[in-house]
Amino acid sequence: MRKLFVLFSSALLAFSTANAQDHGLGQPYIPETDKAVLQKLDEWQDWKFGMIIHWGAYSQWGVVESWSICPEDEGWTQRNPYGIPYYDYVKKYEALSTTFNPTKFDPSKWAKAAKGAGMEYVVFTTKHHDGFCMWDTKQTDYSIAGPNSAFRNDPRKNVAKEVFSAFQKEGIHTGAYFSKPDWHSEYYWWSYFPPKDRHVNYDVNKYKDRWNNFRDFTYKQIEELMTTMGKIEILWLDGGWVRARKQDNKKENDITAAEIDTRPSKQNEDIDMAGITKMARSHQPGLIVVDRAVHGPFENYRTPEQQIPDKPLSYPWETCMTMANSWSYVPDDKYKSVNKLIHNLVDIVAKGGNYLLNVGPGPDGQLHEEAYTTMTAIGEWMKVNGDAIYGTRSVAPYKDGKVCFTRKKNGNVYAIYMLEEGEKLPAQVAFNGMKPAKGAKVTVLGAKEKISWKATATGTQLTIPAAVQQKAWQHAVAIQISAVE
Template sequence: MMKMKHLILAGCMLAGVSAQAQNEPYVKETDPLVLEKLEAWQDWKFGLMMHWGTYSQWGIVESWSLCPEDEGWTQRQPAGIPYYEYVKKYEALPNTFNPVNFDPAKWATAAKKAGMKYMVFTTKHHDGFNMFDTKQSDYKITAPNVPFSKDPRADVTKEVFNAFRKEGIHIGAYFSKPDWHVDSYWWDYFPPKDRNPSYELAKYPERWNSFRKFTFNQIQELMTGYGKVDILWLDGGWVRPLNMHTKESLSWNKTPAQDQDIDMPGITAMARKNQPGLIVVDRSVHGPFENYRTPEQTIPDKPLDYPWETCMTMGGSWSYVPNDQYKPTNTIIHNLVDIVAKGGNYLLNIGPGPDGTWHDEAYRKLDSIGSWMQVNGDAIYGTRSVAPYKDGKVCFTQKRDGSIYAIYLLDAGEQLPATVRFTGIQPKKGAKVRLLGYKGKLSWKAQDGTVEIKIPAAVQKAGLRYAAAIKLQ
């Protein structure tokens, strides 16, 4: 099993958004249907991500141990195993992949109860193993050599999408642009040196064109054979045209950067022809196909002036790890409130195990989150950032009708204080102030720019947990 610090670091190399990247110009979408969907997406606020593949059998970081870069998140286990011996064992993992307890309806029910409005599922990660019934490759879960291929639920992507769609949850398809299994990306005639193609694209253009066609065809399969899809979530930001590299993306290359143009205009046009209004997220490639940005495992210091989503693990790893340590519910809810107050969405990741189940702890966390959301969801959904967004332990959100919520972040074991104070937001004289989940009115006053809201003793003793939302009408 990989060390936990390696598993955490691995997520940082999925082409997330750094502080530097946040300053890159955002290119606004022009398609009215996409703009409409983006506006709706910003109302959803809370989503589920799942990293799942054959690597889950070993409880290791997803895909990255195949990458011949000497980084903390690419280490192979056991230590010292020769590279090609390791690749052979890794690529034999499909022969034993049999998630017989796979139950996507249970996942979808738990996600809905937690208040999640959308999901993003890994249809293919960088290792190239397909979790859907692609016709472009035999390296897939429905291949005859995979034990689970005999199961009627073998096309797990279809099963997952259908189960979540049935619960009214919007669908996102994660797809890795690089593919470390297909011969048109890592050509076995040359050994791979890093995460990039193993050959010179300019010298072998027909091979790269083959990869472009392969990628287009796979995404077309997802856009035509898997029902309504709301988000195409593309990972592997080093796959981009040469003229679109940044200082940050160039640092991901051990070898000279190449023109890895996979024709995003053509892919996007095809995808939206089949899925009108589709949100396309070409992660970290700052241009017209990055409809929203995805800071990874981090929360920006302040609101951003474009659509964004923090993707973050519930535990310590993106993929399944035995005995993974999950974040406290208090931390998760505080993250959600902080992100929403800054105008973002929160995409929370859970890694299914090799048998197709989640850790029991994941369900317990979602139950607790759901109980809080049932009371306080109005302060989260359909809101936007409002200055000053936060004052001390109080975060602010705003509805379209002008209503503002002041959300007090409770420390673990803390009782809601007798007086909640904040500055920067001041209700109009005579405004109604109420605590979500409490039917009575709250008294308040404003003095010298500070708002003071009195909390009844009975409410203080009610055992409120995580955070308390106060509506200022």
């Protein structure tokens, strides 16, 4: 059975990758008013680079996380072998919770690799849509620490706590991914009715007590995370179709974007986000709440998925993207080149965003070796060029050809020249839309020599000394300008 799933995983990951989501980037943004949260958001915008980790019992099969048990006919929900009866498949899928035994789990190795790569924060999947919990929750037995789990007697069984502790020890800020829908819970997918799609499968008005039980269940699980995991700075909520809806008078902001939810619901799947947020911030003051794709006061920043916006956005945002092709573990997954990842980072930061890069540990608890070599290479670049990334904001014209721009709060501006694979730094670098101020000092990060420049009709032309050109530059070169006009 496992071999069949591994063979089918490439098709699933292709479908999953294609399911990129823009999360309503053009919808009105409602600014936060809590001063502590605003301060934390400003700090978060300085971090720039983070890691998201998708990991669960599904990693044993190397299939897309959760979605194969969703009874929708989408590319990323297909089951293998094709045509297997739905309930037979779900039974096998849920049995994975009894065999998931990541004996080589070592979050300190992940954390050290993230630190070495220059990542400033981590978001860990405490629970995905399938409902399997990666911490020692008291609300359900369906968890990595539950009585039927193969890992239940391991001292590391409280996996999320172990992950957060390891990253906090490295000085990395921590955030909890939590799925609002729970396809294992009797309070969401009630076994009395068959599930029809990703939504709750019963009438929440007719069965109000059941829905209230789900609201209480969700509240208590999030409270566990806010009170037992140390300092949590981001609550990253997924499953935007679970949301309050006006049933008879839908407004644009009440409707989940089509890219998120191809089967919009008329049900009011209200879990009381105001109450959850108030509780969470009582335990974690200044907590950033990211109710993904639900445009309103609990969407402190937006999360375009697997894509980079064409231009800067007027509110805080973060591109979440896979380092390889799949969000969760796939054997022999194909990783993006370091050059591509660094170019993505520069492009995102130049447009004012953060870059949240995903890795998927395997069933034994280890990352692909290529994940480590990739992070090491990114870290080598960041050690030289990090000043052009961290603590910066966007500055017009943001990008001109192969040059991206960032600015520091002290007025320094960086023109970051993107190198193609094997390309040498040219003798001249020209860009439009920006000119150094009179007397400005221009240097290349990682080199001592001054760079001469002259104004052109539309911008600036830099002349790069031969000694600087001959250095072994890779990926991108950050040119610091002490002041601009």
